[in-house]
Amino acid sequence: MSNPILVEARRGALVESRHRGVVAVMDAAGKTVLALGDVEQPVYPRSAVKALQALVLVESGAAERFGLGDEELAVACASHGGEPGHVATVVGMLARAGLTPEALECGAHWPIHQPSAQALAASGATATAVHNNCSGKHAGFLCAACALGVTHGGYIAPTHAVQRAVKATLETLTGLRIDDDRRATDGCSVPTWALPLSALALAFARFGSGHGLGAERARAAARLRAACAAKPWHVAGTGRFCTEIMQRFGARVFVKVGAEGVFCGALPEQGLGVAIKCDDGAGRASELVMATMIARFLPTDDAERAFLDRFVRPTLRNWNDIAVGELRPTEVLEFS
């Protein structure tokens, strides 16, 4: 059975492209609020669960021990743009644990943020692991390894104490046992475990509200949410969706993109978790669906609706800045 078409790309009078996908919205008690498509199909959450992976950073005592502030905790939850401020935060965070960027095992890529990549190239330097969009998450893993008193080398392996703690956290949050055949390797070389979108939405409902979590975990989740709300630029970067949404809505919305068309988030005041996967892996579509879910489930005023509408129905412009089409949600999302 096919998942429904969630997003259409229009050009001129015609639909040019179509994105199918799955959406799950759950509350922390496990009640399904919205389910479109096959919400039980396993999905690699990729970077969309960085905030859940970062729970280990707080719960290990590393955040306390190394005096990590909002910027450090936000960048640990980030797919950042590799802008100079992101890099400086990651380097500083590592230094607090007595480490240098050489400890990062995420691999190198050029900053996602194009002006930063060009400035780096212009300076005669090249991309290193610290520019990798996952370097903050990896700095968090390294700090956690130090706090746990285990060797930090090889922290990306599924058998390392940090990754075992991450897996146990995901199992508790989702209420599922994760078999080894659901494990793959992420772009930054840590494990990514496939989970049903319904379980991911439940995990984010719990992460967002604290309901169904132990007291220590609820405090850790609240600490990470507060850090991201306070420093949304550190979670993504200039002009990026996650940053713009959390800058506008503060603690009312938590959102995090993942590769291959995944998006997760929480509406803490509504007690809801949201998980989205576009079948084809298209980020432009998953972002639009997340904006549509916020518009649908978050009580908003007129100005906030107008703000969201930019993301719900983005205009497509060409190299001469001529409007040539738009992306728009289909009626399946009750927003056409």
Add this chain to the structure above:
Amino acid sequence: MSNPILVEARRGALVESRHRGVVAVMDAAGKTVLALGDVEQPVYPRSAVKALQALVLVESGAAERFGLGDEELAVACASHGGEPGHVATVVGMLARAGLTPEALECGAHWPIHQPSAQALAASGATATAVHNNCSGKHAGFLCAACALGVTHGGYIAPTHAVQRAVKATLETLTGLRIDDDRRATDGCSVPTWALPLSALALAFARFGSGHGLGAERARAAARLRAACAAKPWHVAGTGRFCTEIMQRFGARVFVKVGAEGVFCGALPEQGLGVAIKCDDGAGRASELVMATMIARFLPTDDAERAFLDRFVRPTLRNWNDIAVGELRPTEVLEFS
């Protein structure tokens, strides 16, 4: 009705993402050789028809009059990477018609080829229209306008003589009348007319074989094919699929990518035209489907099959160069 899943992206033991789409393979007499999905649905061909748009450049007499060689004709058919050699060819082509890059109306973007973009930024310069991947096509339009004796300013408008000639060419090649409601604006601001994939495949069967064309058009098509076969680097650039395929197969294969998951091509010796559209606009999938069609319909030896297999089943590697998955064709393509 849904179009079939043509390509799967696998990670670990699971399918992570899926690409649906449509494939049409036709011969020049209009016989359907392969039709997967709705081949009658209109598709904006975007840059995949640049070689058909370039017929006007040859037929207007501009190629002859301005002494354009293989490099210039190939770049007129190109979505080039904006590498220095591409830029030099475009600038030289314009100079032959007494024009400068200021005449280009395609809009500016940074070179697609990342090292070239970084070198440009490092030099302190910025992107201009000549770096636009379509600048060769636009240089071709400008040369055609000069040869036709019409004002070149505004050559991107649907009402301009050059664009009317392009439309008439597409109508003749496809045997279809194109209504105005099928016209949209492309990324580089020229018109793009939606056509059924079956008609696009027919047009490329004719372009590739000369069958069903008048003598003058058949000569123009052969001239453009020969130019692309001789100078495939000018059609795309370093490391790009169209370049690598035509470098390997020469005049036996013509291929051209278009935006939003379109691919068109011809197998001249087989008399076949191929047109592909991925529903979701994914270039990684349309490229793989094109490679699969070449492997299926072009007689090849073992070395050529091994060469093609790199594109039929590309390995997905992460930032540490670890193999994390693969793209692969589904059984629908008879290649699983």
